[in-house]
């Protein structure tokens with residue numbers, strides 16, 4: 001479970017996240033949407049404990065990030081949008097290294113590492129240096145590394161970017177199975193069909209505020225029409241840019 005209370009982030013006089021309250025319960029796959037610059041990455045980095053909030057609190061699986069950061073971070077697997085990866089490690093070494101950061105090692109880690117590599121079709125690349133991996137293979141290794149210490153919560157920023165259709169399908173199934181087992185996934189995405197098709201609930205950020213949050217049915221009820229997520233999203237976040245563009249083309 002993720003519990004966010006009155007979370008704020010200011011950069012100088014600019015407020016990137018404004019008093020955010022949100023609970024993502026155990027067993028839920030939560031889709032985090034919003035236009036560019038809405039504050040999604042800022043929020044996720046605060047949840048992951050790599051960006052200090054200006055105010056407010058975050059609890060991961062019951063552990064307050066400020067009070068007990070080690071327990072909170074141990075319960076979390078974070079997949080950033082621009083991950084750092086050690087080029088001079090092999091795939092399996094990178095997974096061992098990632099597990100080691102959480103104090104885990106030994107045969108269990110080896111077994112899990114092997115299973116995760118197999119799941120993402122990286123078995124044959126197990127002992128190759130990461131520098132020889134393609135963009136998508138690196139992305140899959142990063143995703144595998146977030147699961148290797150068996151966290152209760154996964155926070156993932158734009159996970160499908162760069163993945164081929166088979167890998168996207170594997171990841172979707174993995175997230176679904178993972179939440180079915182009572183874990184939590186919070187996922188940002190710009191692909192509205194992915195959010196609509198996969199997520200139990202969807203939250204839409206706009207200028208640092210959560211302007212809508214609920215199941216697809218709840219969002220439709222709020223919007224008053226039987227719309228697709230794209231229509232609801234554009235109505236909430238403003239479709240004036242598209243209209244202005246058409247006017248410019250017509251002029």
Ligand SMILES: Nc1ncnc2c1ncn2[C@@H]1O[C@H](COP(=O)(O)OP(=O)(O)OP(=O)(O)O)[C@@H](O)[C@H]1O
Nearest residue numbers: 011014015016034035036037038039040041042043
């Ligand atoms: N280090 C920083 N210093 C100043 N402003 C920042 C900093 N990081 C982010 N911002 C600003 O905070 C706002 C929110 O950025 P954020 O990266 O959280 O948006 P986002 O919703 O993830 O966008 P995108 O969909 O484009 O990734 C933006 O206006 C951005 O310019």
